[in-house]
Amino acid sequence: MVRALAFDVFGTVVDWRSSIVAELEAFGESLGLHRDWPDFADRWRAGYAPAMDRVRRGELRWTRIDDLHRAILVELLDTAGIRATESEIDELNRAWHRLDPWPDSVAGLTRLKSRYLVTTLSNGNLSLLTNMAKRAGLPWDCVISAELFRHYKPDPEAYLGCADLLDIPPAELMLVAAHPSDLRAARAAGLGTAYVARPLEFGPGHVPHDVSDDHFDITATDFVDLADQLGA
Template structure:
């Protein structure tokens, strides 16, 4: 058996290949809020549309209320009550319901434009550097509930250097269902313990950890806006706790 490399006081491998004696081959990322600023990006697009229409919408509030429908929209799929559909479909349905609630009329083209706002999300300032550093020594890919076309568009626009596009649409399961994590590891021909999930959401890391993944919590204190109250601190015994992607890379020796 290979001898494990030296570790620091927190159990993080100094050579970046092992944590607690386990080799890490794939570093996988939650995307919304972790890799990209979904709230600021969607609010920007809503604000532009609102101004063009003269609607006077509170764009940040609209983005928040749209996002509030995100988890509930996936529940019927998680419980087998609905066939899997891509997140673009769920985003469209949530948007149409929100517009109806607000008694706002929108053309099909306007709805399409707003749905595609989720394809134009801005990365956090440290995103590209950190992923590029990790890519030199690890497989890097999204493990997101976003669909393939969305993840591709976000990556191409932002210059995110993924090795592959993985996630819900590929494995036909929405996080935090165990299948989302386990099938992703299987696609990479890796046992779960040789995969690490990087996320700014404690619930996501908890689900991944229960599946055997290693975990890295990255604090994103403004992912929910200036009044954020959740995910400001780790709520589990995560392997790495940092405030940026370059710090994740440093913890893994990259």
């Protein structure tokens, strides 16, 4: 029996790409710059997994996502020949704290919360996730970050650590995510799995994930559909 739902956040709960593109456009306008900001956003996000992998392999000491994001941003700005002050870079980097939810996220989470404990299980650091929830009105029961375990997903310590903090067996915790690799790792750690399709995460024209062979416990079109399937 599932008692708690743990949600991946970037891409699953919030539309990071549209939010970051809008922030970059405002940044460019403030400096009188014209760039391919959607491509810049994609490259910023593309640096996320390799940076985390360096931490996971021990090549970098434990580093928060905020700091990894900033290092990637500084490199991208340098490569693009864009000069900005430290305060301008800091403010732009905090765009990840201001991501907008998908249209169904708040309504779906509110329904799911009526029956289940709902929490984040994100690689985002605790302050980022808390600020995001406050701004976007995300109704979490609690905010759990990989920062608490010093292990980024897909390390099993993140999934098992979440279950341990909630004082429930892994089988009573279900990960909800739009990313099959995250769900496969959660399943290997003994968690339930719910795939929620977010075909626009990487923008129009992106090929959706094919999860037909993954046999996740639930496959849903959005959080409202997930609530329907889970009887909330």
